[in-house]
Amino acid sequence: MTFLALEGLGKRFGSHVAVDGLTLGVEKGEFVSLLGPSGCGKTTTLQMIAGFVEPSAGAIRLEGRDLLAVKPAKRGLGIVFQSYALFPHMTVAENVAFGLEMQGVAADERRRRVGETLELVGLAAFSGRFPRQLSGGQQQRVALARALVIRPRILLLDEPLSNLDAKLREEMQIELRQIQRTLGTTTILVTHDQAEAMALSDRLVVMNQGRAEQVGPPHVVYERPATPFVASFLGRTNLVAGETVRPEKIVFAATGLAGKVRTRIFQGNHWLYQVETASGLLTVIRQNSGEAMPGEGEQVHLAWGKA
Structure with missing residues (x-):
């Protein structure tokens, strides 16, 4: 059984078709990137998986279970946004622990899991600092730790590295991939950065006008583009x-x-x-x-x- 299945997924905003009959299977532990220009439907697709946008057509299934009837908070997903969305009045440890508190996890267990996750992302020594005392890369790690500490079934990443400078973004790509491989968390990334998508992904989904133009491993999509759009967009x-x-x-x-x-x-x-x-x-x-x-x-x- 496919771990995550998008079946004929579609979304209309009035007369505008944002996503048009997208069918995609994601296996457990895969890192899949939705790649395409602005307006191609990649972010809308991610938002439908997260439960923030209701599809106009199709189905989303997680291990065979229909997700459309499940509220966003109950889907078991970790999400990292472009803005990081950290609470400025909370310390690093408190930010990371927030999701566990909402789940009612006991204090001792919260401390243990927060400590383990901060160690994983290299921020154990920064647990008592506030977001304003951190660099952009450190803030990104806090947001990632907060998403991972709840042990999500799927990690959703909405252009999380786009605010970083080029050198730091490259470093974070390596760290993110290492963390994902260590944990084996199924991950879906939305990005318009071709190099980032190719560096991180097991498979690319190149989107254009709401449709998947080509799906496959990065080297295959790059070397054997299926359409002129894919050839021109990917490098x-x-x-x-x-x-x-x-x-x-x-x-x-x-x-x-x-x-x-x-x-x-x-x-x-x-x-x-x-x-x-x-x-x-x-x-x-x-x-x-x-x-x-x-x-x-x-x-x-x-x-x-x-x-």
């Missing part, structure tokens, strides 16, 4: 004679498609090129190996292997 791409070619697959060669370098941009660990060819303007990414690379205005030849 840079070139379309050559009906063939999708990723920029990093193209090499400078002695023979091949002739072209002229229009633009060359240094980006640290790689060079980003735009090359004018008979097939149009192609994007090329080459790793910075320290070797001499073609400059702007140079004539080059491009080659790539078949997928």
Whole structure:
């Protein structure tokens, strides 16, 4: 039996179709990301799973049980929002313990579980601090700990890393994935960040106009996009004679498609090129190996292997 099943899930707001017949199965322990541009239906889907938005059509089942008749607080879900939503007048430990108090968990058990969870997220030494005394990354960990301490059946993440700077976001991606693997908690992430989704997920659900355009492991979706939308949304791409070619697959060669370098941009660990060819303007990414690379205005030849 599929752990979480979305069956023909739909949501209309007046004449606007936000989610259109979405069918998806999530297995226990999986990390699945709903990925897509603004307005694609990913957040509405998450809100329907959480119980904050009522579907217009379809069903949501958790281990075979119909969730639509279950109130949000009774669904056994942990949720981390983009804003973190921490209580400013409570300490870190009190914030994390809040959900357990609402469940009526005894004080001794609350202290034990809060301590274990703060240790897990690396905040054991910060239990007595208030949110205003924490960095953005530390606040994110508190929000995550508060969601995990109740031992949720599913963890829902609504763009939880979007407020962090690039370096901290990358660090938190690694930590989040390690924590999820340690606990084995079924996790659904909503994000518009392609790199984040590919780094964290067992499977991607690429959404467009309320529908799932493609579902699969990140490397499969990236290497074999099912539609032009997926190819263009998930990283840079070139379309050559009906063939999708990723920029990093193209090499400078002695023979091949002739072209002229229009633009060359240094980006640290790689060079980003735009090359004018008979097939149009192609994007090329080459790793910075320290070797001499073609400059702007140079004539080059491009080659790539078949997928």
